[in-house]
Amino acid sequence: MAEGGNGRRRGKPTMEDVAAKAGVSRALVSLVFRDQPGASEATRDRVYQAAAELGYRPDTAAQMLARSRTRVIGVMVTMRNTFHADLVDAIYPAAEDLGYDILLSATSPGRDERQAVEALLGHRCEGLLLLGPNLDPEYVTHVGRQAAVVPVGRRYPDCGVSSVHAAESKGVRQVIDHLAELGHRDIVHVDGGDRPGSAERRKAYRTAMRRHGLADHIRVLAGKHTEAAGAEAAQQLLADRTHLPTAVFASNDRAAIGVLDAFQRAGLSTPGDISVAGYDDSLLAQLSHIDLTTVNQNPQRQGELAVRAAVAAIEDPDSGPQDHAVDPKLVIRGTTAQPRG
Amino acid sequence: MAEGGNGRRRGKPTMEDVAAKAGVSRALVSLVFRDQPGASEATRDRVYQAAAELGYRPDTAAQMLARSRTRVIGVMVTMRNTFHADLVDAIYPAAEDLGYDILLSATSPGRDERQAVEALLGHRCEGLLLLGPNLDPEYVTHVGRQAAVVPVGRRYPDCGVSSVHAAESKGVRQVIDHLAELGHRDIVHVDGGDRPGSAERRKAYRTAMRRHGLADHIRVLAGKHTEAAGAEAAQQLLADRTHLPTAVFASNDRAAIGVLDAFQRAGLSTPGDISVAGYDDSLLAQLSHIDLTTVNQNPQRQGELAVRAAVAAIEDPDSGPQDHAVDPKLVIRGTTAQPRG
DNA sequence: ACGGTCTACTAGCGCGCTCTAGGACTATGC
């Protein structure tokens, strides 16, 4: 090994070592590393120099222990969810800005949400961002007493926790407005079953339809947030061709893609024969060969707000829970157009 | 608040509190929680009881500090990568089996791989799994001296680290064997540029073609691992319809989907007019309306092996680096069939 | 009575850091 010096894995340098090397006390090194006043420029440089030479890195575990604060925010995510990925992209820089560290814990088949949350609590997270949680309110209330919990994408009223979510009704309304303005009247909604947000979207669909005087055209098909469910709903529509709607609004992009696919297989063209809109503005929707009209939920802003809400709750525990509704934005692409005739 | 007792966020119960409540010493509580011999059944029960009543949870930071071991393995992931999601699914249970904790750190636009790794090192990870890394060998060597590094999906020879990856050549060979057996001779490869694994796949394609006596039919189109790149390559093929191949093997699923889409738009049917195969067996490939023949890289096994390799290196630092090649498996779906005529 | 060997437990140091209290030294005012 052509390496100079300590090629050992064990016995990493500590503050003590740095202090000895720089010829100062351990406390002074701590001071310098925490960027606190009370050390001369010259000494600071010596300390940094010594640290660099030793390859010193502060021990997070010890820091956490020593300050009773950990300055860590845990995030429960689902790896496969691209919306979560967008949120995480926003969460990291927002947390760094406020001087917090981020810990990710994934749910997956074989690792439920509770396990993911427990792991984070074990790491003494002061804040806990739950992305698209499906936890029961009792548990959230319980966890909310141990950390500043912020569910994202779902509200937990009466749990005493802040939350961040999209203003579903506004997004849905934009979709229906868009379709109605194009001249559509028969607009069917394929819903998302019991997934977070689905109930709100379903309700908002009904409201928006009524607002356009289309109450008689309200039609909701049971669905889920999967391609298969979307395709199945489309099959249901295709079973009675005489009553085909001119537009379908699916509760999320994946379902919309299933709908699209089923129609195309049945020989219908989009948006010529039928318009389709989704929800989420996922990467899928953006693919050029899909080019789906959908609703962007502004994950950037949601992520940022979630971090801020958590930090606010951490640093002032007496501040009550806050509810942040982020305005979504309609993204018009190629799957919606005027109805035929 | 209709809650009984300590609704405070600060001042979480410690081992001391549990000990006092159970009427034993702190050391005994520690013993019980570590599942070590030396405590009677009755006392164990009392301790657990007291802990439950107080809502006690061991402090990970303190544990890490006290044993000089942290028993933490950090994982660098890219959230949007579904293959990484599959790996993580396998990593969690494998780590738990061996008594290790998992910490996830995501790369994202605005957070490069080094930052993700540094964050993990700050948390004193003993092991470091790098999923699909793009780091330079010098850095990997450097980090390898501080933790047991295991790159997954890419080899770092001469860096002194173990690695886990798919046996690319075997996967590619299976694809070409499959296509050749169906009767294809004009098999074009759309490569993946400089992405990890692409060079191996390109080379393996050439070798496999020669093995089938198809050296004269070798044809590689420059690509990338995106739908757009796949579509572009397909356009290139479509430009000269008299020399259309009968099959296309893309370097990953996303590119394959781009190829598929471009062909379908051009009025060609799959697999009737042309067969298409991908690589990865991503969720996309599994969608019923895509139904892509592809190669499964066995993420389950790769994740498991990666954890084992890291633990092996941690617990016996003198064990040399090991290279684990995981056999991939061809998944035949609906986009490949006998060539027309 | 003695030592010996169990089992069931406790005392207390140290992990690497933060942070309060205070010390040493110089500069300034009167």
Added chain:
DNA sequence: GCATAGTCCTAGAGCGCGCTAGTAGACCGT
């Protein structure tokens, strides 16, 4: 001269836990 203030630094007490060394008591055999 003395007090006052400011600057740069150090001592040392924890943070919550793991773990080694050791103790008390029970039981055994002689």
